[in-house]
Amino acid sequence: MPSHKAQCELDYMPDQLFDLAADVERYPEFLPWYIAAKVRKREGNIYFSDQVVGIRVFRARFGSKTVLQRPERIDVTSTDRMFRTFALAWVFEPLPDNRCRVKLLVDLELRSRLAQDLFRGTIAGAAGSIVSAFEARAHRLYGQ
Secondary structure, three states: OOOEEEEEEEOOOHHHHHHHHHOHHHHHHHOOOEEEEEEEEEEOOEEEEEEEEEEOOEEEEEEEEEEEEOOOEEEEEOOOOOEEEEEEEEEEEEEOOOEEEEEEEEEEEEOOHHHHHHOHHHHHHHHHHHHHHHHHHHHHHHOO
């Protein structure tokens, strides 16, 4: 069961939105608190990336594994020691009239209880802010 969930419906094809979500190296261009992202290795429909995020004075560097199931789903996990749990899924559901429902499911728990308590509110709002930034990026790239 995801701990955080957000969704939106957009006037774009699932393929377009899948491509936008799969392009992690562009995240620093449009996601708040994203500082850097670099794909370090690709193996078929899987890639491994290094990412840096920052919230207030806190900065974290972590690695992740992304599994692409085009155009329906993207699953991102991390076994980095800073996380007790890190699982994120993008789900793209086609709708009539070339529309798409985009769901972001996030299960995130930091290993440090202090850090978890400190960032509880930020983490809770993260899925919604990611989807909002994602939607704005889609409008900029694909028009409307």
